[in-house]
Amino acid sequence: MEQFGDDWKKSLQLPPKDTRVRTSDVTSTKGNEFEDYCLKRELLMGIFEMGWEKPSPIQEESIPIALSGRDILARAKNGTGKSGAYLIPMLERIDLKKDYIQAIVMVPTRELALQVSQISIQISKHLGGVKVMATTGGTNLRDDIMRLDETVHVVIATPGRILDLIKKGVAKVDRVQMMVMDEADKLLSQDFVVLIEDIISFLGKGRQILLYSATFPISVQKFMAKHLHKPYEINLMEELTLKGITQYYAYVTERQKVHCLNTLFSRLQINQSIIFCNSTQRVELLAKKITQLGYSCFYIHAKMMQEYRNRVFHDFRNGLCRNLVCTDLFTRGIDIQAVNVVINFDFPKNAETYLHRIGRSGRFGHLGLAINLITSEDRFNLKSIEDQLVTDIKPIPGSIDKSLYVAEFHATNPNCGALELLNW
Secondary structure, three states: OOOOOOHHHHOOOOOOOOOOOOOHHHHOOOOOOHHHHOOOHHHHHHHHHOOOOOOOHHHHHHHHHHHOOOOEEEEOOOOOOHHHHHHHHHHHOOOOOOOOOOEEEEOOOHHHHHHHHHHHHHHOOOOOOOOEEEEOOOOOHHHHHHHOOOOOOEEEEOHHHHHHHHHOOOOOOOOOOEEEEEOHHHHOOOOOHHHHHHHHHOOOOOOEEEEEEOOOOHHHHHHHHHHOOOOEEEEOOOOOOOOOEEEEEEEOOHHHHHHHHHHHHHHOOOOEEEEEOOOHHHHHHHHHHHHHOOOOEEEEOOOOOHHHHHHHHHHHHOOOOOEEEEOHHHOOOOOOOOEEEEEEOOOOOOHHHHHHHHOOOOHHHOOEEEEEEEOHHHHHHHHHHHHHHOOOOEEOOOOOOHHHOOOOOOOOOOOOOOOOOOOO
8 A cells, every 4th residue: 555755654653751860871872763774664664663763873883884794893882772773774784585594693592582582572573474583592403493494584683592403404594684693792702692693604705794882892893804894894882881870889898789689679560670790609599688678580591491580571561560670691782772870789790791781771772870889809890890891889868859760750840859768
């Protein structure tokens, strides 16, 4: 049904407008519109129906370059529209007349694979038959083999599983035009890099590679020199931490941590929170304690069965529970808009982990709070992470202004939002 002029926009099923305050991480754009990129109208319909009104900075930088076929090395914070930055040009370039795999997105975790495939399916729903498949370890290999017997245009995968399918001759990737690596620093860490190199050896010569990462360790630079051809470099990370996240620490002994957490729960206006521990055992113990204190709580860690992890993730995302206790398994790419408070019950060992953990709140430029419980052993770590990230983690004040982390709260009344927090 061809519609002319701007009439097609009137028939879109737009989600409710998100009126929350957003930071310059996603608003300091050049003022481009999605229509400026000569995208297919059907793709634009999907983009607008996702509630994406205008491109974020990483999208403005990536989309035109990716459409031109050039390799990209992009450094951008989590939660600033990275998936859209590569999915939009990728879906635009899929040729539905060709029934083979044309693009691969590599991600380090199953959760992220499911999330990215969900977004691709949503934004391509008007394109008339783009076939997207997610494939990850821990699921039935036979189902994937059957699925690849039919047409698949886009594969979103974790490295081990896609390599398995390639080597079995089931996933034919020699005509793939575009390979994206999301969370590239993780994909090029020791766990995965051999698999990634192997996968690339099966791709055709003319392939385009897009790398997205919040941090760029040496592994990424080595890989880039070897496999990317004159990549266009995008760096939107003058400062590393997200602008909308206010960071505090509370100085406690190990024995005071649970009491301190209880105080935070009673005083803060938590929409949803993620609480990080440094081991699976501590995750389970803490989840039990929180439940005993009378708060709703889920937990998730790597030693749980995949099926159970998926269910917890799904239920938490759907708001069935307010608090989630987890290990670092859950730090990357996980996008739950409702999370406005992240608590490091155990302080992380390095800056990279810290950055990914606190990036779970304040998604897409919204406001969030990160609170760190610091014991005397952690104080050197705290200092070193502050220095590396050139960020300021302040002592927790007697009252925290709600306008720093509560979306619906507009600071029109100066007397709102004081909370006496430090009466432990």
